[in-house]
Amino acid sequence: EVQLVESGGGLVQPGSSLKLSCVASGFTFTNYHMHWIRQAPKKGLEWIGMIYYDGGHTYYTDSVKGRFTISRDNSKNILYLEMNSLRSDDTAMYYCARWASVMDVWGQGTSVTVSS
Amino acid sequence: DIVMTQSPTSMSISVGDRVTMNCKASQNVGSNVDWYQQKTGQSPKLLIYKASNRFTGVPDRFTGSRSGTDFTFTITNMQAEDLAGYYCMQSNSYPFTFGSGTKLEIK
Numbered sequence: 001e002v003q004l005v006e007s008g009g010g011l012v013q014p015g016s017s018l019k020l021s022c023v024a025s026g027f028t029f030t031n032y033h034m035h036w037i038r039q040a041p042k043k044g045l046e047w048i049g050m051i052y053y054d055g056g057h058t059y060y061t062d063s064v065k066g067r068f069t070i071s072r073d074n075s076k077n078i079l080y081l082e083m084n085s086l087r088s089d090d091t092a093m094y095y096c097a098r099w100a101s102v103m104d105v106w107g108q109g110t111s112v113t114v115s116s
Numbered sequence: 117d118i119v120m121t122q123s124p125t126s127m128s129i130s131v132g133d134r135v136t137m138n139c140k141a142s143q144n145v146g147s148n149v150d151w152y153q154q155k156t157g158q159s160p161k162l163l164i165y166k167a168s169n170r171f172t173g174v175p176d177r178f179t180g181s182r183s184g185t186d187f188t189f190t191i192t193n194m195q196a197e198d199l200a201g202y203y204c205m206q207s208n209s210y211p212f213t214f215g216s217g218t219k220l221e222i223k
Contacts (some may be wrong), residue, residue: 019193037160037213045152045160047212059210062117095159102150102207105169106159 002026002105004096009110016086016114019081020106022079022096029077030054033099036081037054038092039109046092050099051079118142118206120149122215128223135191137203137218142185148208149187151180155200161204164189194220 001067008020022034049060051070058070069082079096091114097103129135151164151210162171164180167187167220171199178213191198203217 044201044217045154045205045214047205047214050210054120055127074148102162102165102171103152106161107174108159108217 004105004107006094006096006107006110009094009112011113012086013116014087017082017084018086019083019111020049020094020110020112022081023078024077024098027046027098030074034072034079035097035099035103037067037095037103039095039096040089042091048094054112083112086112088114090105090114117211118145118209118213120204120206120213121213122218123202124218125144125216126157126219126221128221129194131196133194133195133219135194135220136190137202139215140185141187141206144185145206147182148206149175149182150205150207151189152205154203160203172173191203
C-alpha cells in the first residue's frame with residue numbers, strides 16, 4: 001500500500017526548533033519529488049515547500065524561507081522538515097505529499113502547536 | 117507570487133443540487149490547476165488535475181474547466197458524502213499557491 005506517515009509534531013515554545021519526519025512506503029521514494037503543506041486551525045491549505053527526487057533542489061514559500069529546511073534521506077525513504085525560530089503563526093497541521101505532477105498521495109498529518 | 121482567488125467562501129446546499137465554485141489566477145498558469153477535497157478531520161484528496169481531468173476513481177459528477185485564468189469546479193447531483201472543503205491549487209510556478217477554499221454545508 002502506498003503510504004506516507006508524518007511524525008514529530010508537538011507543543012513547543014516560540015523561538016524553538018522542531019524536526020518533522022514523513023516516512024514513505026509502498027512506492028519507489030527516489031522517483032518522486034515531495035512537498036510539505038500545512039493548515040492552521042480552521043484555516044486553508046498553505047504550501048510550504050518542496051524537494052526534488054534527488055534532494056538537488058528545494059523551493060519554499062516566503063514565510064518560511066531561512067527558518068525551515070526540507071531534506072530527505074533516500075536510503076531510509078524519509079522526508080524531513082526542520083523548523084527553526086518557530087512562531088505562533090506556525091501552529092498548524094503539517095502534511096507531506098507525493099508529487100507525480102499532482103499531489104496524489106498525502107499523509108495523515110502531524111500537529112504542531114507553538115505556544116508559551 | 118500567484119494569487120488564486122477562490123469563491124465563494126462557503127455554500128449552503130441540498131443533496132441533489134448542482135454546485136459551482138471558481139478560482140481566478142492572478143496571472144497565466146496555463147492549465148496547471150488542481151482541485152482537492154478535504155473532509156473534516158482528514159487530509160486532502162486530489163479530485164481534478166490539470167484543470168479538467170478527473171483523478172483515478174473520482175466519480176463523474178465532479179468536473180473542472182478552464183477559461184483563460186478562470187477555473188471552475190462543479191459537482192452535479194451533490195451527494196451527502198461530498199460535504200467538505202474544496203481547494204484549488206496552481207502548480208505552474210513556485211511557490212505553489214492554494215485558493216482560500218470553499219466550504220460546503222447542508223442547507
